Amino acid sequence: MRRIPEVLLFGLIQPIMFVVLFTYVFGGSIALPGSQAGDAQAYREFLMAGIFAQTVTFATAGAGAGIADDMHKGLIDRFRSLPMSRGAVLTGRTLADLVQTALTLVVLAVVALLIGWRSHENILEVVAGFGLLLLLGYAFSWIGALIGLSVRTPEAATSGGLIWLFPLTFISTAFVPSQNMPTVLRHIAEWNPFSATVQAARELFGNLPLNYPVPDAWPMQHPVLASVIWSVLIIAVFRTLAVRKYRSATA
Numbered sequence: 001m002r003r004i005p006e007v008l009l010f011g012l013i014q015p016i017m018f019v020v021l022f023t024y025v026f027g028g029s030i031a032l033p034g035s036q037a038g039d040a041q042a043y044r045e046f047l048m049a050g051i052f053a054q055t056v057t058f059a060t061a062g063a064g065a066g067i068a069d070d071m072h073k074g075l076i077d078r079f080r081s082l083p084m085s086r087g088a089v090l091t092g093r094t095l096a097d098l099v100q101t102a103l104t105l106v107v108l109a110v111v112a113l114l115i116g117w118r119s120h121e122n123i124l125e126v127v128a129g130f131g132l133l134l135l136l137g138y139a140f141s142w143i144g145a146l147i148g149l150s151v152r153t154p155e156a157a158t159s160g161g162l163i164w165l166f167p168l169t170f171i172s173t174a175f176v177p178s179q180n181m182p183t184v185l186r187h188i189a190e191w192n193p194f195s196a197t198v199q200a201a202r203e204l205f206g207n208l209p210l211n212y213p214v215p216d217a218w219p220m221q222h223p224v225l226a227s228v229i230w231s232v233l234i235i236a237v238f239r240t241l242a243v244r245k246y247r248s249a250t251a
Helices: 006-029 041-072 075-080 085-115 123-152 153-162 165-170 182-190 193-205 221-251
Strands: none
Touching: 006 041, 006 085, 041 075, 041 085, 041 123, 041 153, 041 165, 085 123, 085 221, 123 153, 123 193, 123 221, 153 165, 153 193, 193 221
């Protein structure tokens, strides 16, 4: 990151653009249940947990592209000659991506404060909220690792890492409440692991309107627990698949 700082810089441009667009372009047209009509501050606080979650999950594409690039350049073959666990290479890579994601999240939080986002809970709950966001980002980085090991070029890994993220993040409660969605999409959004983490962060940040009607779906009623379960399950499944793919790809 010190030698190629533009990686971090470019990683910040998209989430900042989303913050500006949704806050100042769409925010005035979106009314939240339980808040007064035209309450821009309520939507601004509602929005930021979704932007934070989108930022940590979009790092998946970078993780996949990095691993695909290592494979393409033959770096993995050098690692094979060293006495290390096959899973250690992928774990090191995903943890390095987590550090970069955390730095991006810190800068984005400062931008959010500048546009008026505020937390209304104590510092421990705020830290717990960011912890859940980073856990989700780490879980998704293992999906990126599997994609990076499954394609032939970094460009394909970048495309493959983004194409499924857009429907996942937009068919969720990240940017709008699920109450007005069609029935099928509403159920998908409310059981989406992305939505669970967003809802958990909103509760821990105190960013839900006082009379906001929480959906009846279990993940929305117990978002913190649901967020942890989803993230741990994703890590367990995709780490296993990624390590298995790594072994077969370098055999």
